[in-house]
Amino acid sequence: MSTAKKIAKNLGSLLISRVLTKTISFFIFLYIARYLGPSDFGKYSFAFAYTYFFSFIPDLGIHQILVREAAKDERIMDKLIGNATIVKSVLSILAFLLCCLAISITNYSTSTKNAVYIAALGLLAISLSGFSVVYEVKLRMDYSILFSITSRVFFLVSVLYLIRFNPDLNVFISVAVIADIIYYILMTVFSKRFVTPNFKIEYNLVKKIVLEALPVAVSTAFIMIYFRIDMVMLSFLTNDTEVGLYSAAYRLTEALTFIPSILMVSIYPIMSKYFKDGNKAFGYIYTKSFKILFALGLLIGTNITFLSEKIILEIYGSEYYGSVIALQVLIWATSVMFVNQLLSSTYIASGNQKIMAKISFIAAILNIGLNLLLIPSYSYIGASIATFFTEFIVMIYGIYWINKNIIRIGLFKEIIHPSISVCIVSAFIIISKNYVDIIPLTLVSVLTFIGILYITGWINSEDIMLLKKVIPKKMRYFVLK
DSSP: OOHHHHHHHHHHHHHHHHHHHHHHHHHHHHHHHHHHHHHHHHHHHHHHHHHHTTTHHHHTTHHHHHHHHHHHOGGGHHHHHHHHHHHHHHHHHHHHHHHHHHHHTSOOOHHHHHHHHHHHTHHHHGGGGGGHHHHHHTTOHHHHHHHHHHHHHHHHHHHHHHGGGOOOHHHHHHHHHHHHHHHHHHHHHHGGGTOOOOOOOOHHHHHHHHHHHHHHHHHHHHHHHHHHHHHHHHHHHSOHHHHHHHHHHHHHHHHTTHHHHHHHHHHHHHHHHHHHHTOTHHHHHHHHHHHHHHHHHHHHHHHHHHHHHHHHHHHTOGGGTTHHHHHHHHHHHHHHHHHHHHHHHHHHHTTOHHHHHHHHHHHHHHHHHHHHHHHHHHHHHHHHHHHHHHHHHHHHHHHHHHHHHTOOOOOTHHHHHHHHHHHHHHHHHHHHTTTSOHHHHHHHHHHHHHHHHHHTTSSOHHHHHHHHHHTTTTSOOOOOO
8 A cells, every 4th residue: 555545544544533532522521521510520620630740751752753763764663662661661650659749748638639649540551652653653543543432432331321320520530541541452452463562672772762752751741731730720729610610611622633633643754754855745744734724723713712602501501601701712722723733743853852842841931920820810711811822822933933944935825815714704603693503504604714715716726636535535645746
């Protein structure tokens, strides 16, 4: 099978998978949120947000370096995975112990601490995450997809079954951890079809991987801070109910990040290869990806902003009405994040992990400062604003830096037409939202947006040919020239 066909199959599989897993996850959190209520759902969200801060330790930025190196030379993949697994195992134990120690010395209630202790068990399973490299490099994400869906189905069925017996908070957290463990075990077992890991420690290789990964690790740590510090700071500065309302909106917007990730997971190894070869396709991929992600983010942000009240009431009920404004702000942070995922992949694929670490550091400091400034006065609305502003600054500077140092391609022309089109769509939604249901209104707005872009020439014949290959036949991707 050619590389183009493998990419096509990968993208198609990823699309189907992410839609299925996000749909299943949506129902999981819907049932949990409604069952627990804002206060206990706030504790549930806090437990995983707190644990999330320690999840970078088991990886330490190693994963993306492994993918990059294995994509360059698959012959060393057995050694890469074997040595990485050993390193990750040690780091996983360290992360678990640090997480438990850190929460134990805080003033949180015993119930909150116990929730974190259980959630922290999931950190130990990350030691097996190195095996996912096999599926990314071999462009066989269909396996990983099957494992992900299996774990999500297990989680959903468990939640539906357990709700009948009036379980407490810790039962739901335990099931979530078990579901993650199932995913990693399946990934490890089936990887033997493609590679036999070599667990003989090669200190020079380990040293090279760790040193290359450190900038990514630093960057990842700071990214995690400005992704999750808002929820932890809300817990410190307000109460569990405020965290629950914020988390309800955040979960909805976070679910949409699968859209850019399905593109970048498949494209990242190819970007790494073409940058190494000095091929002009690197710039082509970057520009096309930006064009698609910017337009999608803009359209999704507009639709959800105007329909947020209906969305919250339909999904969570009136008990979560306070989440409406948070959703309206956070959806724009997520829309900006569409482009930021592309920028992050571009930094690493081109070997510029250090600048990514610097940007992430500045973003983390900015986000913490904004949260300290805004949360005391505006609670979770302030946290939402801080998240959006941080993402926006990261995007603006990232586009500027990449254009100056890596790819001298102007992107302004790719922004004008979608911006004008979304203004027209906004007017249509405002006029129609009180008379038309959400689903038909969304469909019409999407078709209107696409139609305007086609008429104005922003969508050209090359884009149409690409869409024909991408959509009808399981996302078949274009052949790189």
